Amino acid sequence: MVELSVVRLEYSNVTMRFAQSGRGTLTAVRDVSFAVHDGEVVSLIGPSGCGKSTLLNIGSGLTAPSAGIALVDGERVEGANAHVAFMLQKDLLLPWRTVAENVMLGVEIQRLPLAERKKRAEKLLASFNLAEFSAHYPHQLSGGMRQRIALARTLAVDPHVLLLDEPFSAVDAQTRMVLQRDLAQTLSKARKTALLITHDLLEAVTLSDRVLVMSARPGTIIDEIAIDLPHRDDPFARRHDPKVNDYAARLMDRLEISRVAIESQAAEGAA
Template identity: 45%
Template sequence: MSSIERDVVLRADSIGMIFNPDSAKPVTAIADIGFDLHRGEVVAIVGPSGCGKTTLFNIIAGLQIPSQGKVHVNGKQVDQATGHVGYMLQKDLLLPWRTVLDNVIIGLQVRNTPRKEAETIARGLIEAYGLRDFEKSYPSELSGGMRQRVAFMRTLAFSPDVILLDEPFSALDSQTRLVLQADMARIIRERNCSVVLVTHDVGEAITMADRIVVITSRPGRVKAIHDVDIAPESRHPMKVRKQPRFTQLYEQIWAELGVNIAA
């Protein structure tokens, strides 16, 4: 096995999903989608609304079984929800009756991690990522950006092999969105996380991803895969937009999406 093969943490192999296959009007949501995610890499998936991005995420997370194809995480086929994958949704889904600390440790508690150990892990994250003074605060006392930080720390706490981010900034105002993009990208690099990001924002995909998978309109298929060959130090959400490569990628991907939207 080559070093490249050993470095693959997630493989989606010819994934297809047909809903109501035995009915008079079956719906093919996605078809023959395939890509690899390497350790420490961020892959962004972009496509028009209704192209099946959420369906693909549910399959990767083991929440749905595909009609065709297979997903493997670290060489093991995913056929049910697994603790090897952390799934962060658009909404933070923090429990309102639990403090920041108690929200961060939820995943660890599900894994029966001793309370003292779970708190140590959570406090390390809270300290490192700027919420030390809010450890005892409740979600209602936090801004939208702070709530998303807590949701991300909750995902990081149990060290999943793969992190799925489903439009994690969509509910935020534009300024908070840019700040959180920069923060989350930094955290991902610091912790060498392996991430699949779904977003409608092409600029966000270029800012955060190492590769971008462009999906067609339904049934979703892989139209193109682009390498984001921009140096990490130039990836700040404001700096990156000044890069000629950003403009080139943005226009190319937008044109690909435009063809599908118009079809």
């Protein structure tokens, strides 16, 4: 458990409506309020289309909310924020840049001196076991390796807050576990604050201090479950803890996954 202190990221009564061409508006999220404290890892789960990505976009400044505000370090988010880093399911690496050049992309924008940049790149690449690939190009590497590079790039800017939108959902199960461990270790060591979207309940339980559950659209927070387990820096250790399955089962109940599955089977049967 992380000792709660400073609020790093906050959503206050955030509502998001999208204009639908000729069909009025769609309320994607409604009246969402929560806070993520310094060093805390919070996962956000909820049915597809309930507005999880929309919330992350709002936190990153990519999208302005229709009502309410998002705050980072107590300041209203308006446009891109140097203290927030974003990572998506797609790695979005630049194919014409080497691994090292990709990792340092965000840092270039920060205008650090070249020597400082190189030093930081080397350190990061080493800590992610990427040193020997630094001169490779993305197409020479596996999907898992590319996501690892994307993670290193996200951390290279030394952000206060990481926003992670299903970062590992496109990689195979074994690679995913290794990436989860890398993320967990890095977040703990650097005491970073993170908001993680995932549809993998075990991922949510093994990586987080707290899990927020959203309803179907218009998405709103319907529950919050504190994960009171040791080893937040070691998802492999957590996976061996039988309590992990109890937490995952509780989340499944809150999401009403079994009911939804039965209903969709019934609908298929009727069709």
